[in-house]
Amino acid sequence: MDNIGTHSLDFFKTDKHEASRALSRSLQNRFLTLLCIALSLATLVPLVSIVILVLKNGLPLLSLHIFTELPPAAGMAGGGFGNAIIGTLVMVGIALAIAAPVGILSAIYINEYAPISRLAKTVRLVAKLLTGIPSIICGVFAFAIVVMRTGYFSAYAGGVALAVLMLPTILLTAEQALTGVQSAYREASYGLGATRFQTIIRVVLPDALPAIMTGIMLAVARAAGETAPLIFTALFSQYWANSLSEPTASLSVLIYNFSTVPFPHQIQMAWTASLVLVAFVTAANIIAQTAFSRKH
Amino acid sequence: MPTLAEHASQSTPAAVHESGRADFISVRDFNFFYGKKQALFDINMDIPEKQVTAFIGPSGCGKSTLLRNFNRMNELIEGVHHSGEIQLVGKSIFDRNVEVIALRRTIGMVFQKSNPFPKSIYENVVYALRISGQTKKSLLDDCVERSLRGAALWDEVKDRLHESALGLSGGQMQRLCIARAIANRPKVLLMDEPCSALDPIATVKVEELIRELKQEFTIIIVTHNMQQATRCSDRTAFFYLGKLVEYDNTHKIFSNPSEKKTEDYITGRFG
Ligand SMILES: Nc1ncnc2c1ncn2[C@@H]1O[C@H](COP(=O)(O)OP(=O)(O)OP(=O)(O)O)[C@@H](O)[C@H]1O
Ligand SMILES: [Mg+2]
Numbered sequence: 178m179d180n181i182g183t184h185s186l187d188f189f190k191t192d193k194h195e196a197s198r199a200l201s202r203s204l205q206n207r208f209l210t211l212l213c214i215a216l217s218l219a220t221l222v223p224l225v226s227i228v229i230l231v232l233k234n235g236l237p238l239l240s241l242h243i244f245t246e247l248p249p250a251a252g253m254a255g256g257g258f259g260n261a262i263i264g265t266l267v268m269v270g271i272a273l274a275i276a277a278p279v280g281i282l283s284a285i286y287i288n289e290y291a292p293i294s295r296l297a298k299t300v301r302l303v304a305k306l307l308t309g310i311p312s313i314i315c316g317v318f319a320f321a322i323v324v325m326r327t328g329y330f331s332a333y334a335g336g337v338a339l340a341v342l343m344l345p346t347i348l349l350t351a352e353q354a355l356t357g358v359q360s361a362y363r364e365a366s367y368g369l370g371a372t373r374f375q376t377i378i379r380v381v382l383p384d385a386l387p388a389i390m391t392g393i394m395l396a397v398a399r400a401a402g403e404t405a406p407l408i409f410t411a412l413f414s415q416y417w418a419n420s421l422s423e424p425t426a427s428l429s430v431l432i433y434n435f436s437t438v439p440f441p442h443q444i445q446m447a448w449t450a451s452l453v454l455v456a457f458v459t460a461a462n463i464i465a466q467t468a469f470s471r472k473h
Numbered sequence: 474m475p476t477l478a479e480h481a482s483q484s485t486p487a488a489v490h491e492s493g494r495a496d497f498i499s500v501r502d503f504n505f506f507y508g509k510k511q512a513l514f515d516i517n518m519d520i521p522e523k524q525v526t527a528f529i530g531p532s533g534c535g536k537s538t539l540l541r542n543f544n545r546m547n548e549l550i551e552g553v554h555h556s557g558e559i560q561l562v563g564k565s566i567f568d569r570n571v572e573v574i575a576l577r578r579t580i581g582m583v584f585q586k587s588n589p590f591p592k593s594i595y596e597n598v599v600y601a602l603r604i605s606g607q608t609k610k611s612l613l614d615d616c617v618e619r620s621l622r623g624a625a626l627w628d629e630v631k632d633r634l635h636e637s638a639l640g641l642s643g644g645q646m647q648r649l650c651i652a653r654a655i656a657n658r659p660k661v662l663l664m665d666e667p668c669s670a671l672d673p674i675a676t677v678k679v680e681e682l683i684r685e686l687k688q689e690f691t692i693i694i695v696t697h698n699m700q701q702a703t704r705c706s707d708r709t710a711f712f713y714l715g716k717l718v719e720y721d722n723t724h725k726i727f728s729n730p731s732e733k734k735t736e737d738y739i740t741g742r743f744g
Pocket of ligand 2: 537538
């Protein structure tokens, strides 16, 4: 009893030094808290100003025509960039069709089949290195293996460049998603006589799917805004595309082209294209963050 | 509180309940290694059919390791190996012709931490049937009702079969795992501390269930709870440091053990 009594009195030490130390500790604490708040607000500044700038400059030209018409010739007014919107969607789609299966299947292999094999370690390392590679290199790569071979710029060359860009993100997030699946689920499945394949298809993948989809949407959001890989591969086109094997317009290249010409209308249009692109990327990001988040 | 021995004498003496082969599972000179570390030493024992056999012993003595050898779950761990023999009804479970998949369907398992899949109650129960390719709705429905009744859970969940299993209470989840394990009508049920995460009331339910289930299944249960061993097992095996120290009728083990080590353990002198 005595012991407890003296113990609890320790909290009320009236020692002068102790009191001043406590005061400076609490000041320090408050200062750090304020600093953190200020810095977090600071990170919002660029984001908010981009949104405001793009809205302010992009909204005036925004209309239905923008989505249905072709870009105006140099110095001309009117028109839109329907072909660039479709081009971006098509090329991101091609990239997804390549990168998602490759990325997810590799992730399944290195996480479920041979997690400690040399191949798995190599794949993991290469994927991590790839995430750091500048996107322009992906463009040069696709230029070398597709454009040089076929002899022309094309949507699928653009798709390949974006796929290379997306692959490491998809692979690494998918692997993380698979690692996050409780091993108790796998054990239960094996314990009931399931094969590895059945366990992956019926238990592991369904549980990891939301997180895998998040990774895919993040990769899409990043790829959709890239310019450099497309300049080398899909180039640009003033016209609607008839096939995947011809130069193809994209939003990012349109913005790049139009913002560097001396015509005010084209520059306006580049702002509007930026607005559409930002909206698209933001939508993809929001879907990634919310729609697929785990429910339990 | 009654002593352990009194508990044991209250339950039916095991010898009375002789209902099948005495060597339904037989373990011969069995050694098991995790890499270089030996976890089991020269285990020899026969486990009788349609009775409850309890494995007791201090933590780390190898109870789970032996249990997980019966359905070859340990093979999922990298770098393990064994010597000796385990036979199910006279046939080696390690034989080259034995399909692990089929073995695990014959020997079901319930884990220490209940681990229902993040699926509906219904889908949890029929999992074993689904993976063996069963799609007939009436058959699946029958299986769900039979298994949930078998696990004494039917009345509690029959109105919400298609809701997520993760919404059940801890005790209900563990009974769901039992239902899932018996859905495919296995011959043997392995239970690794099935009640360790349950409250006393849920524990009583599961124990009652275990006594029920032995009409149909051969049950091996790992437990740290001596009362539980006396309440629901017919035979008890005491392990210490990877060795089988004593294996006898539960009543005998708890009232008059032959080994000093066993007595020390069950009277709480160590472990
Ligand atoms: N995956 C593993 N890798 C290496 N050693 C292991 C592994 N699993 C268990 N062991 C070791 O094998 C020995 C027996 O472990 P086991 O899990 O069978 O004990 P147990 O009797 O079930 O203990 P508990 O009552 O704590 O569950 C222990 O020394 C343990 O450290
Ligand atoms: Mg254990």
